[in-house]
Amino acid sequence: MKKIEILGMGCPNCKRLEENVRKAASELGLEAEISKVADIKKIMEYGVMATPAIVVDGEVKASGRIPDVAEIKRWLS
Amino acid sequence: MGVLEDFAGWVVFSVLGMGQGDMLAESLNFFIYDTIKVMLLLAFMTFLVGIIRTFVTPVRVRKWLGGRKEGVGNALAALLGVPTPFCSCSAVPLFIGFVEAGVPLGVTFSFLISAPLVNEIALALLFGLFGWEVALLYAGTGLLIAVFAGILIGRMGLEKEVEGFVYELKAGKINEKKFTWAERIEFAKSQMFDITRRVGPFIILGVGVGALIHGFVPVGFLADIAGKDNPLAVPIAVLIGVPLYSNAAGTIPIVQALMAKGMAMGTALALMMSITALSLPEMIILRKVLKPKLIAIFAGILAVSFVIVGLLFNALVG
Numbered sequence: 028m029k030k031i032e033i034l035g036m037g038c039p040n041c042k043r044l045e046e047n048v049r050k051a052a053s054e055l056g057l058e059a060e061i062s063k064v065a066d067i068k069k070i071m072e073y074g075v076m077a078t079p080a081i082v083v084d085g086e087v088k089a090s091g092r093i094p095d096v097a098e099i100k101r102w103l104s
Numbered sequence: 105m106g107v108l109e110d111f112a113g114w115v116v117f118s119v120l121g122m123g124q125g126d127m128l129a130e131s132l133n134f135f136i137y138d139t140i141k142v143m144l145l146l147a148f149m150t151f152l153v154g155i156i157r158t159f160v161t162p163v164r165v166r167k168w169l170g171g172r173k174e175g176v177g178n179a180l181a182a183l184l185g186v187p188t189p190f191c192s193c194s195a196v197p198l199f200i201g202f203v204e205a206g207v208p209l210g211v212t213f214s215f216l217i218s219a220p221l222v223n224e225i226a227l228a229l230l231f232g233l234f235g236w237e238v239a240l241l242y243a244g245t246g247l248l249i250a251v252f253a254g255i256l257i258g259r260m261g262l263e264k265e266v267e268g269f270v271y272e273l274k275a276g277k278i279n280e281k282k283f284t285w286a287e288r289i290e291f292a293k294s295q296m297f298d299i300t301r302r303v304g305p306f307i308i309l310g311v312g313v314g315a316l317i318h319g320f321v322p323v324g325f326l327a328d329i330a331g332k333d334n335p336l337a338v339p340i341a342v343l344i345g346v347p348l349y350s351n352a353a354g355t356i357p358i359v360q361a362l363m364a365k366g367m368a369m370g371t372a373l374a375l376m377m378s379i380t381a382l383s384l385p386e387m388i389i390l391r392k393v394l395k396p397k398l399i400a401i402f403a404g405i406l407a408v409s410f411v412i413v414g415l416l417f418n419a420l421v422g
Contacts, residue, residue: 074278
């Protein structure tokens with residue numbers, strides 16, 4: 028199972044990223060563990076300085092932007 | 105922009121058959137022309153800045169600014185703040201990342217001020233609605249404020265007004281991938297579509313309200329209360345701007361219409377700067393890393409700078 032983390036301190040952009048992630052996962056029929064990380068210490072541990080950011084299985088895939096559904100699908104499949 | 109003017113006129117007077125000189129027709133004419141012009145400029149600017157963004161990433165900016173001295177560091181930080189993507193929710197990780205890399209506090213603030221104040225969306229709107237002179241004036245004064253406010257905060261020795269945990273955090277290493285040119289263009293395109301789609305509705309709304317003001321509010325209506333002879337107008341404009349943070353895209357077109365009805369240039373500049381740079385949510389989120397005293401100093405210096413800019417321009421150009 029893929030582990031997806033959405034890094035951000037709860038701004039509208041983080042919510043939009045989360046929507047895209049959920050859409051990507053459901054379009055792929057993928058079971059994924061999606062969690063939101065709002066703790067600044069954890070965000071910094073990933074070295075991320077621009078939120079929202081997306082982490083798939085411990086690897087930062089994008090930060091400071093909202094990747095679209097198609098791009099997220101590429102990381103998940 | 106002649107083609108656009110002809111197009112808007114053609115829609116209103118030929119397709120819709122409205123009469124010349126009719127107030128509603130004039131408003132509609134304004135609306136169509138301004139919306140198309142601003143949206144085109146916005147698409148162009150966001151694409152251009154999107155390309156720049158693939159070169160100027162936060163990780164690189166942090167490296168470039170680490171250990172910089174006062175002056176050069178502040179100027180560089182202010183300039184790099186222009187193309188950097190900025191959302192108030194990024195302020196905290198960015199701040200911590202900068203401090204950790206040894207970017208001086210004053211230099212960090214120059215960046216934190218310029219990033220929201222001088223941004224591509226505001227510049228596209230200013231360019232489209234006010235012309236390049238005002239856009240440049242806004243960008244130039246914005247950068248100067250970022251540089252001087254940063255130097256001032258740096259000199260005040262406020263390092264202990266930053267929450268202690270900030271100095272203890274260790275940021276992880278992030279490996280930024282290298283972009284190919286095809287990816288840079290792809291990224292810029294996605295930025296362009298994303299931002300224009302998100303900001304577009306507010307621009308249409310703002311230009312719409314502006315067009316109504318253009319058409320129905322008498323010329324000179326605001327000359328007494330918001331003209332250059334009322335010195336109180338500038339600080340009031342700065343105060344009004346604080347709660348309007350959410351939407352530079354929607355408010356700048358309205359400010360333009362207000363100017364046409366007698367609001368002075370400096371007052372309008374101060375209002376727009378306050379709208380883009382002084383935002384309540386950003387202050388609240390910065391509270392996580394800054395003690396209240398530093399937040400108050402930060403907001404206070406900005407507010408005073410905007411008032412000075414407003415009064416100065418009113419005195420010089422009116």
